[in-house]
Amino acid sequence: MKICVCIKHVPDTAASIKLTGENGFEDSECKFVVNPYDEYGLEEAVSLVEKNGGEVVVLTVGKEAATATMRSAMAMGAHRAIHVKTGGQFLDSALTSRALKAAIDKDGAFDLIFTGKGSVDTEGFQTQYRLAAALGLPVVNEVSRLTVDGTKAVVERETGSGEREVLEMPLPGIIGATKGLNEPRYPKFPDIMKAKKKPIDVISISDLGIDEASGKSTLVKLESVPERSGAKMLQGSVKDQVTELVRILKEEEKVI
Amino acid sequence: MAKTGVFIEIGDGRVKETNFGVLTAARGASGNNEVYAFIMNADGNAVKDDLSAYGASKVITITSSGDIGASPDVQAAAIGAAAKEYGVDALLGLFSATGRDMFARVAAMMDEPMVSDCIAVDIDGKSGVKSHFSGKTFATIKLDCNVMLATIRPNAIEPAQAPVDAEVISYSAPPGDAGKVKVIEVKKGGAEKLDLTEAPVIITGGRAIKASENYRMLEECAAVIGAAVGASRAAVDAGYAPHSMQVGQTGKTVSPKLYIACGVSGAVQHFAGMKTSKVIVGINTDKDAPIFAKCDYGIVGDIFEVVPALTEALK
Ligand SMILES: Cc1cc2nc3c(=O)[nH]c(=O)nc-3n(C[C@H](O)[C@H](O)[C@H](O)COP(=O)(O)OP(=O)(O)OC[C@H]3O[C@@H](n4cnc5c(N)ncnc54)[C@H](O)[C@@H]3O)c2cc1C
Ligand SMILES: Nc1ncnc2c1ncn2[C@@H]1O[C@H](COP(=O)(O)O)[C@@H](O)[C@H]1O
Numbered sequence: 001m002k003i004c005v006c007i008k009h010v011p012d013t014a015a016s017i018k019l020t021g022e023n024g025f026e027d028s029e030c031k032f033v034v035n036p037y038d039e040y041g042l043e044e045a046v047s048l049v050e051k052n053g054g055e056v057v058v059l060t061v062g063k064e065a066a067t068a069t070m071r072s073a074m075a076m077g078a079h080r081a082i083h084v085k086t087g088g089q090f091l092d093s094a095l096t097s098r099a100l101k102a103a104i105d106k107d108g109a110f111d112l113i114f115t116g117k118g119s120v121d122t123e124g125f126q127t128q129y130r131l132a133a134a135l136g137l138p139v140v141n142e143v144s145r146l147t148v149d150g151t152k153a154v155v156e157r158e159t160g161s162g163e164r165e166v167l168e169m170p171l172p173g174i175i176g177a178t179k180g181l182n183e184p185r186y187p188k189f190p191d192i193m194k195a196k197k198k199p200i201d202v203i204s205i206s207d208l209g210i211d212e213a214s215g216k217s218t219l220v221k222l223e224s225v226p227e228r229s230g231a232k233m234l235q236g237s238v239k240d241q242v243t244e245l246v247r248i249l250k251e252e253e254k255v256i
Numbered sequence: 257m258a259k260t261g262v263f264i265e266i267g268d269g270r271v272k273e274t275n276f277g278v279l280t281a282a283r284g285a286s287g288n289n290e291v292y293a294f295i296m297n298a299d300g301n302a303v304k305d306d307l308s309a310y311g312a313s314k315v316i317t318i319t320s321s322g323d324i325g326a327s328p329d330v331q332a333a334a335i336g337a338a339a340k341e342y343g344v345d346a347l348l349g350l351f352s353a354t355g356r357d358m359f360a361r362v363a364a365m366m367d368e369p370m371v372s373d374c375i376a377v378d379i380d381g382k383s384g385v386k387s388h389f390s391g392k393t394f395a396t397i398k399l400d401c402n403v404m405l406a407t408i409r410p411n412a413i414e415p416a417q418a419p420v421d422a423e424v425i426s427y428s429a430p431p432g433d434a435g436k437v438k439v440i441e442v443k444k445g446g447a448e449k450l451d452l453t454e455a456p457v458i459i460t461g462g463r464a465i466k467a468s469e470n471y472r473m474l475e476e477c478a479a480v481i482g483a484a485v486g487a488s489r490a491a492v493d494a495g496y497a498p499h500s501m502q503v504g505q506t507g508k509t510v511s512p513k514l515y516i517a518c519g520v521s522g523a524v525q526h527f528a529g530m531k532t533s534k535v536i537v538g539i540n541t542d543k544d545a546p547i548f549a550k551c552d553y554g555i556v557g558d559i560f561e562v563v564p565a566l567t568e569a570l571k
Contacts, residue, residue: 013390013505013525025393036506094369118372120390120505125372126360133364138329138436141357144499154440159353160453162445162500167328169437179506180499217369221396222388225531231538231547231554238562241555242569245537248553253535255513256457256481256570 001054003045004110006100006131007073008035009066010121023222027089032065034073037116039184040177044146045114046077047182055079057107061099062086067200074195075187081200082107084208090122092215097130102208104135110172112153117142117178128176138169144180258284258379261292261344263335264307265354269298271306274454276415278348278408279310283418284379292316292342294335297325300424308422310415315422316342320429327435332361334429339366339403341427346379346404351509352453359407370405371397373509375412375532379404390505390528410453411511412532445500452503455484457514458530460503463490464519464541464559471497473560474518477567486510488520504529516566518559522547539563 011017015030034042045056058073060066061084070081084099091099104110113135115128125141132139145156151171158180159165187195205212234241249256260282265272282291293312295303300317307315318324320334335358339347347362349355351373363370371377371384378384381398384406388395399405452458459474465487474485487497489504503510505525515533520526522538522545530536538547539555539562548554555562 011389013528017389017392019393023395025389092369094367122388122395123373123386123390125356126363126370129360129364133367140437141360142353157353158500159442160500161449161451162498164443164445165439166441166443167437168440173436215369216400217371218398218400219395220383220398222393223396225387225392225394228536228550228552230549231551233543233548233554233556238555238557238565239569241557242562242566245553245555245566246569249514249535249537253514253552255535 001049001052001111003049003054003056004104004113005038005042005045005056005058005073005078006113006115006128007038007042007058007060007069008116008119008121009060009062009069010035010119013120019222019224023219025222032069034069035116035119037118037120037178039076040179040181041114041116041175042073042076042078043182043184044177045112048112048148054111057082057110059100059103060084061091061096061205063089070200071195072187074198075192076185077191080198083200083202084205085202086205086212088212090219091212092217093124093127094130095210095212095215097127097134099205099208099210100127100131101134102210103203106203112148112172113137113174115174115176117176128174132174137173139174139176140167140169141176142178143175144178146175146181257286258289258345259292259343260284260289260379261294261339261342261347262312263347263349263355263358264293264295264303265350265352266295266298266303269302271303272454274350274352274410276310277411277413278350279307279312280415281377281408281413282346282348282379283311287418289379290314292344294318294338296331296334300426304422304424309417309419311418311420313420313422314342315424317424317426318429319426321431322434325439327438328357328361329435329437330432332358332365333432336362336365337429338427344403346406348377349407351407351409355407359405363405366403366405368401368403368405369399371399372407374406374408377406377408387528390524391531392524409509409511409532411456450484452484452486452501452508452510455510456512457481457483458486458503458510458512459483459516459518460486460488460520461491461497461518461559462488462520463494465491465496468496473563477563477570480567480570488526517547517551518563520547521545522550
């Protein structure tokens with residue numbers, strides 16, 4: 001099987017984000033990682049290929065610095081990488097999906113394409129659907145169980161209050177992975193060393209005929225979410241504290 | 257005056273409460289937008305009064321010659337066709353498991369930009385405000401579009417009634433292809449519990465809960481005030497609760513009026529899922545737990561003492 005995994009280079013979820021200007025952030029100051037949901041897709045791809053043979057190709061549309069993230073993905077078992085290089089971190093998801101499609105077309109058809117359920121920086125929840133429409137492939141997102149059976153896949157997704165939907169899709173297709181699908185492996189030292197020698201094919205986004213500035217969604221403002229200034233701590237015995245809390249919630253906050 | 261469509265989610269024949277905030281947003285800043293409520297697989301007359309109370313003057317029941325419930329692709333095509341048929345300027349829905357999947361399909365099909373999980377929308381200005389970076393920042397995103405597509409975080413917008421007269425219109429979507437993705441089974445959850453994203457109050461148990469049977473203590477408290485019970489990732493990973501109860505970055509994003517975190521340390525990724533709650537209460541044995549720096553009211557104490565006392569006080 002030839003499997004593609006779309007991986008986004010994103011700031012670690014624990015990193016603090018220092019804003020610059022109206023709509024930027026200081027990306028040289030935070031640690032970047034493989035988007036955590038994309039890791040579930042990557043793990044699934046690697047274990048499928050371990051079982052059935054084939055190759056896993058990671059694909060990233062991102063800045064120069066994304067190289068390190070792609071090396072981490074290869075340390076987890078991907079065989080090679082394609083890096084579509086951009087100037088900025090915030091790329092419209094329609095443009096991203098066009099770039100992903102162009103890179104996929106250039107490399108030749110895949111049997112299966114994985115993405116994450118969403119990215120943890122822009123939280124767009126849509127790139128995989130746009131890529132599917134562009135490639136004319138079926139897509140299911142938030143997949144936490146997958147069975148591949150020849151030319152079709154059976155997938156499961158959670159839909160609310162514990163309800164689960166089982167869906168069938170023909171392959172090739174796109175699967176947006178989420179927690180529950182597997183436990184992504186931690187690469188060992190020799191894997192990290194091996195990953196340094198794996199090939200990365202670098203393509204500039206403009207060589208794919210895409211103008212980075214032509215997106216239809218624009219980030220006009222980025223602002224810190226005001227943090228609560230610290231809790232009002234209740235005092236006294238447990239009984240006093242809960243009585244006071246209930247009074248506040250009823251009379252002052254009016255939330256119960 | 258814009259014409260706004262809202263995709264309404266219906267459960268057990270009733271309009272889910274969280275739709276009313278979306279209808280409120282659809283009326284726009286002026287409050288004068290003409291609101292079209294799109295419903296699928298449901299009886300328009302049965303839900304008309306609920307929808308018109310929040311300003312929907314047209315209730316469009318969408319049917320299709322194919323089996324509309326069998327494929328999310330067919331549903332998305334039908335909604336897209338209805339949006340076009342009635343010439344809406346914007347189409348809004350919920351950022352729920354159903355809504356976010358549907359809207360992403362519609363956006364890809366229509367090749368229109370979209371903002372997901374908005375906490376505010378400006379229909380005239382074609383922009384939405386949403387979380388970026390796991391709830392650490394809010395981003396304002398402006399769309400260059402023909403039809404503005406946006407999903408709204410459940411409970412993020414306070415519903416306000418605005419009764420109008422409404423008519424029910426049935427719309428039959430043109431037959432398209434059968435859809436590539438097919439639903440073959442729906443597995444019901446255990447008990448018919450209140451969905452976390454729908455709940456006005458949530459009581460969450462973190463790792464400190466120590467065992468799945470101890471969630472009963474939280475359920476007893478929740479029952480008194482009509483709350484739902486949630487869990488942290490540490491509690492889910494330890495096997496105390498199912499993933500469907502997880503709140504946070506990898507779990508559900510919730511925005512209730514009241515969020516009570518019991519034995520939860522207050523990690524960034526947990527806050528990413530509940531930060532926009534109106535009031536947050538933390539209960540923790542450790543007075544230096546990070547949660548106290550980021551919540552509204554704190555009780556330093558053992559959840560096994562505080563929660564039963566709270567249940568009593570609420571009765
Ligand atoms: C990519 C990524 C995604 C993540 N997604 C999520 C997510 O969706 N949701 C999520 O919750 N986490 C998520 N996490 C994990 C998160 O970082 C924390 O590890 C997790 O939230 C901790 O859970 P906790 O607060 O229950 O446990 P702990 O951090 O172990 O905290 C337990 C707390 O309970 C207190 N305590 C102990 N005993 C008692 C008692 N008897 N009474 C009162 N207090 C007591 C302790 O003082 C402590 O503060 C994610 C992490 C990553 C890296
Ligand atoms: N720049 C990118 N490069 C590679 N994959 C991406 C990129 N942006 C998004 N994706 C993929 O699309 C999924 C959804 O992203 P988003 O629409 O940003 O939430 C992610 O989990 C990735 O798998």
